[in-house]
Amino acid sequence: MINGSILNSKIFRIFLFCAFFLILGGFPKLAFSQENAPESKEKKFDAKETILEHISDSHSWPFAFPFVEEKHIPLPVILYTDKGLDIFSSGNLYPEGTVYNSGKNSYKLEGNKIAVVDAAGKIDEEAGKKVMDFSITRNVISMFMGVTILLIVFLSISSSYKKRQGKAPKGLQSWLEPLIVFVRDDIAVPNMGHKYTRFMPLLLTVFFFILLNNLMGMIPFFPGGYNLTGNIAVTAVLSIIIFFVVNLNGNKHYWKHIFVPNPWWLFIIMIPVEVVGIFSKPIALMIRLFANITAGHILILSLISLIFILNTIWVSPVSVVFVVFMDAIELLVAFLQAYIFTLLSALFIGMAIEEHH
Amino acid sequence: MDLVTPNIGLVFWTTLCFAILLFLLGKFAWKPILAAISEREKSIESALSMAEAAKEEMARLTSENDELLKQTRIERDNILREAKKVKDQIIAEAKDAANAEGTRMIERARIEIDNQKAIAMADVKNQVATLSIEIAEKILRKQFEDQKRQDQLVADLLKEVKLK
DSSP states (O other), X not given: OHHHHHHHSHHHHHHHXXXXXXXXXXXXXXXXXXXXXXXXXXXXOOHHHHHHHHXXXXXXXXXXXXXXXXEEEEOEEEXXXXXXXXXXXXXXXXXXXXXXXOSSOEEEEETTEEEEXXXXXXXXXXXXXXXXXXXXXXXXXXXXXXXXXXXXHHHHHHHHHHHTTTSOOOTHHHHHHHHHHHIIIIIIHHHHGGGGGGGHHHHHHHHHHHHHHHHHHHSOSTTOOOOSTTSHHHHHHHHHHHHHHHHHHOOHHHHHHHHSOSSGGGHHHHHHHHHHHHHHHHHHHHHHHHHHHHHHHHHHHHHHHHHHHHTOGGGHHHHHHHHHHHHHHHHHXXXXXXXXXXXXXXXXXXXXXXXXO | OGXXXXXXXXXXXXXXXXXXXXXXXXXXXXXXXXXXXXXXXXXXXXXXXXXXXXXXXXXXXXXXXXXXXXXXXXXXXXXXXXXXXXXXXXXXXXXXXXXXXXXXXHHHHHHHHHHHHHHHHHHHHHHHHHHHHHHHHHHHHHHXXXXXXXXXXXXXXXXXXXXX
16 A cells, blocks of 8 residues: 555656766766776776866767767867967867867866977977966856756746736746745845845846756756855856855945944944945855855765776665755755845845835 | 866856846846736736726625615514504594594584484474363363353352352
């Protein structure tokens, strides 16, 4: 009775589905390593290197299919150098260590970074400083996808709002409306009062941008599998935007609170503290999101790496069970971090525009 | 350290993407969506308050109806009572009037009877007198038919006169 109902339950089927993919993901490397074992000295599996490679940005999109060697899809490299823009395919730089001469400079991959090399093939640090990397990397591609998805979804539900004016929501619209109303009624209104309308587009965009990329990052294969909201550059940009919005909208009470402490003779301590506070708030936002998402990815990857560290397939059920458990927690974290980032942004903006009576 | 060093390229692309996303969504999605949601909320609110008002109105009308019904019932009872009173009064009045009329008629009849009786008595008296006179005349005539008797009477009368 009980067993039957478990087998029939939807959750169990989803669990099986996920487990299947995770096990499939394990096969190619396993097969690969076993094939190579007799020929060369078995390449030692380095969990740290693998994990860092997965969570950081890269110039190619890795594709893994069962029983097929891992493939990399080359992505465009755009370099801004002192000799002008340098654009070429990252396929020229693979396999790692290949030196490519674009005509302006010679480059080679150093980890995930593109380094400038001199004629002798040595890395030229001086020349490297003059090169700025604006490449369409894995994270940039995934961000384009995320932005496209957000645009398609919200422009389509916006049009269905126009079509079904005054009627009850339907389909995708009814799925997303609670989230929109949640951002408005539980994040914006309590923290910003009646002036919330001006900041609603920003808060909603931030919320859905973080949420979608958090969720996409959890999907282990193609459309997802990246670590965008766990990248410090992305969270830094979001926090800087919040920083500017907070401080450009700060009213005289906000600035008075910072520069005119009460009682006045506390200014020696209070002014530095408050000024640090201006910057520490967005920095905390940046680090919180980055650390949470990155930590989640590291945890899941570590659990999967366990199979390869111990080099036995028999540990995979344990890994799979733990990974599914962690995925469930990460799902919560994905929503939670989007909520917290938006909530704190709303709180900081609210503090800056608050009217004292 | 690589992990916590923001890459300038990603910063640039993120800023660009986010700015475009914010602009497009803000203009074409959030504004109409939020407007539609708040408009719908307002219409639901007004519909609810209208329903509430209608309910109150209904309750008011019902209670008014009840009040009216009660008043009407009281009024009806009053009218009935009044009518009964009037009826009783009319009956009583009619009875009184009939009694009075009866009495009056009886009185008149008695007076009439008395009158007739008096007339009849007077008539009887006259006739008796006439008859008596006639009888007396006849008796006298008979008595005075022979001379002797007349003489005797004169003699009796004279005797009486002498005695006096």
